Amino acid sequence: MKRFLVVLSAVALTSSCGFAQSTAIVDIQQDFALIKREVAQLRLEVEQLRAENERLAQQLNQAQGSESAAQLAASLRSEFNSRDEAVKRDILNQVKRELEELTGQTNISLEKITRAINARPAASPQQTFSKDYPPTGVNHVVVSGDTLSAIARKYGSRVKWIQDANEIADPSRGLQVGMTIFVPKE
Incomplete structure (x- = not known):
């Protein structure tokens, strides 16, 4: 995430280079907003899993009085742990993919900006004017x-x-x- 912020900061510093840079920055900002929405959705899913875990924990507490409480508890713990790990892996993989994609797009945008800067035409030579004309x-x-x-x-x-x-x-x-x-x- 720090790497992404550094790249985003570098892009922001070059924003005065012209229209190509501002377009690239807008693209990056849109991609970043998309990532933020997806991370928010993944957080919601984690919250739902936590709520389900709490429900399962309550069921475990209710079932502790019976003979199969130990088996139920082990089963619930195992189920929760496997779901929790799967969700964590999914979230990390998705964030990693999004960041790699965004990094690639950022690099492409930076290359375009660099080419645009390097493609500027050289300044035309300064014309000199003669003083050989009547003063009146x-x-x-x-x-x-x-x-x-x-x-x-x-x-x-x-x-x-x-x-x-x-x-x-x-x-x-x-x-x-x-x-x-x-x-x-x-």
């Missing part, structure tokens, strides 16, 4: 439909100068409506 110019507020080339034509500037002055790496995505940009002019 005008400010322009971007409106819907503006492009760098249209703004350059409007003010008699160059697209490259506008890109460098405003550090716009991608001209098709670098402009936003309402944005104020500097337009260098000679």
Whole structure:
């Protein structure tokens, strides 16, 4: 059980790695809830066996006055012990199977998380911008439909100068409506 909690804790610590991890954690939590329900049901069965044992013990006490009390007592003890041992073995085997299955699923989930982390694309190289543009110019507020080339034509500037002055790496995505940009002019 400690091993399971350690594995569950390790999975919980990696939950910030993305969607794959959160899906794996949800799967693990569902499996853990299923195990808890099954253990609760097995506990109920053990309680029922204990109640039956108590009933049998009462029968034993009532039968002690008769000649066959010793035989009945031995029979009841034997029956109870065999049932008790069988239930214990069943519970332990079932919990062991569930934990092995959960451990396997956890390992698979951790492998998926590791692959997802290792599969992240490398960061694109940082683009450098030139300072080779006129220091004078005008400010322009971007409106819907503006492009760098249209703004350059409007003010008699160059697209490259506008890109460098405003550090716009991608001209098709670098402009936003309402944005104020500097337009260098000679």
